[in-house]
Amino acid sequence: MTDIPFTLDQLRILRAIALEGSFKRAADSLFVSQPAISLQIQNLEKQISVPLFDRGGRKAQLTEAGHLLLDYGEKILSLCQETCRSIEDLQNLQGGTLIVGASQTTGTYLLPRMMGLFREKYPEVAIQLQVHSTRRTSWAVANGQVDLAIIGGEVPSDLHDILDIIPYAEDELALILPVNHPLVQETAIDKENLYKLDFITLDSQSTIRKVIDQVLTRFEIDTSRLSIEMELNSIEAIKNAVQSGLGAAFVSTTAIEKELEMGLLHHAKIEGVQIIRTLNVIINPNRYRSKAAEAFIKEILPQFGTTDPASFIGEFPEAPPLEIENDEEE
Numbered sequence: 089m090t091d092i093p094f095t096l097d098q099l100r101i102l103r104a105i106a107l108e109g110s111f112k113r114a115a116d117s118l119f120v121s122q123p124a125i126s127l128q129i130q131n132l133e134k135q136i137s138v139p140l141f142d143r144g145g146r147k148a149q150l151t152e153a154g155h156l157l158l159d160y161g162e163k164i165l166s167l168c169q170e171t172c173r174s175i176e177d178l179q180n181l182q183g184g185t186l187i188v189g190a191s192q193t194t195g196t197y198l199l200p201r202m203m204g205l206f207r208e209k210y211p212e213v214a215i216q217l218q219v220h221s222t223r224r225t226s227w228a229v230a231n232g233q234v235d236l237a238i239i240g241g242e243v244p245s246d247l248h249d250i251l252d253i254i255p256y257a258e259d260e261l262a263l264i265l266p267v268n269h270p271l272v273q274e275t276a277i278d279k280e281n282l283y284k285l286d287f288i289t290l291d292s293q294s295t296i297r298k299v300i301d302q303v304l305t306r307f308e309i310d311t312s313r314l315s316i317e318m319e320l321n322s323i324e325a326i327k328n329a330v331q332s333g334l335g336a337a338f339v340s341t342t343a344i345e346k347e348l349e350m351g352l353l354h355h356a357k358i359e360g361v362q363i364i365r366t367l368n369v370i371i372n373p374n375r376y377r378s379k380a381a382e383a384f385i386k387e388i389l390p391q392f393g394t395t396d397p398a399s400f401i402g403e404f405p406e407a408p409p410l411e412i413e414n415d416e417e418e
Contacts, residue, residue: 093135096168099161101128102140105148106158114148166232170376184380185214189228189237191295193259193323194367195219197342199238206384213380222295226251229370235381236371240340241295243370254369260341261300261363265354266333276357279309286317286335288326296365300338303363327353338363 104114105125115122133140140154150158173185186206190199195217203215218225218234222241228234230250243253263277265285271277282304290297301311317335320326326337327344331352347353371377371385 094132094157094161096165098128098132099157099165101125102132102154102158102161103165105129105141106150106154109147111148162231170232173378174376184212184378185216186378186380186384187216187218187234188384189218189220189225189234189239191222191225191237191239191241192219193240193296193340193343194238196323197340198367206387209387210380210383213383226370229372232372232375235377236369236385238367238369240365240367241299243368250372250374252371252373254371256367256369258364259367261296261303261338261365262341262344263336263338263356263358264327264330264344265336265356266330267351267354268333269336269354271356272354274356276359278359279307279361282309282358283313283315286315288318288320288329288335288337289316290323290326291319291321296338296340299365300363304361307361309361 101114101118104117105111108114108117111125111129112122115125118125129140136153136157138153139151140157142149142151186203188199188203189195196219199217203217207213207215218228220228222239223244225234225237225239226243226247229237230247238256240259243251265272271281271285274281304311304314318329320329323339323343326339327347329335330337331347336356341355344353344355348355
């Protein structure tokens with residue numbers, strides 16, 4: 089058998105450089121020196137006899153061979169992680185690790201409370217919540233880096249045959265106004281009044297923005313006539329801007345429950361229009377699933393699978409601190 093010409097450490101370094109875009113940032117993320125990183129890559133290139141990076145530019149760009157090794161390296165590292173977790177389960181059936189993925193809204197406002205309830209019942213389980221874009225989260229589930237996820241966006245079409253996509257709950261995207269806005273007095277806003285509002289939105293490429301535009305178009309509302317006052321990069325920033333009187337916005341009802349209770353925002357109804365999206369649970373049935381993940385699915389999902397997600401707010405105990413990786417894009 090031919091000796092394997094690379095180590096797991098070298099694959100981790102290659103992945104870090106590709107993610108960070110530079111040797112220096114990769115070294116910082118791995119808590120090692122830049123010369124050590126450079127030496128490992130030089131040794132790796134000698135061992136496989138091909139260059140992995142194009143050193144002509146300022147940014148570390150992978151060559152074709154570099155991309156190929158990175159693709160297989162991701163699979164190798166993922167299998168190593170699965171192996172460690174399988175062994176951990178055998179050693180400690182009462183503990184283990186649970187890794188849950190989420191898109192922005194579900195990860196910020198829904199899952200922490202669900203996981204707080206789960207941790208009360210299974211305090212030995214180490215819980216990690218990863219909040220990223222729907223696309224990135226879907227690929228993390230497909231690659232086995234995440235046990236399962238609850239997302240609000242569309243799963244990439246090339247993963248439909250790989251993942252189980254389970255409808256979980258309906259989420260209303262509400263029109264919110266400052267509490268002193270003149271339209272607050274209206275029982276329901278006429279669709280024509282939408283063209284008179286200044287809107288605060290997420291980026292045009294965000295999942296929520298696309299869902300809103302699709303639904304409004306379906307109700308014969310010309311989205312090109314809507315006045316976009318500003319684009320912000322987080323739901324919290326949008327809520328604060330609306331509270332400050334800077335405009336109107338569409339946000340998930342799960343994100344505004346407390347503000348509505350405190351009278352900080354107004355949920356305006358639109359005549360004949362309700363913007364609903366489906367939240368989905370995604371699971372890779374062909375990947376190893378830890379006992380902690382099985383327990384989460386068994387104990388949590390069947391209980392709340394048909395419940396309005398807004399009802400979760402306030403029903404769950406405050407969640408203990410979780411390890412969270414956040415990415416503001418939906």
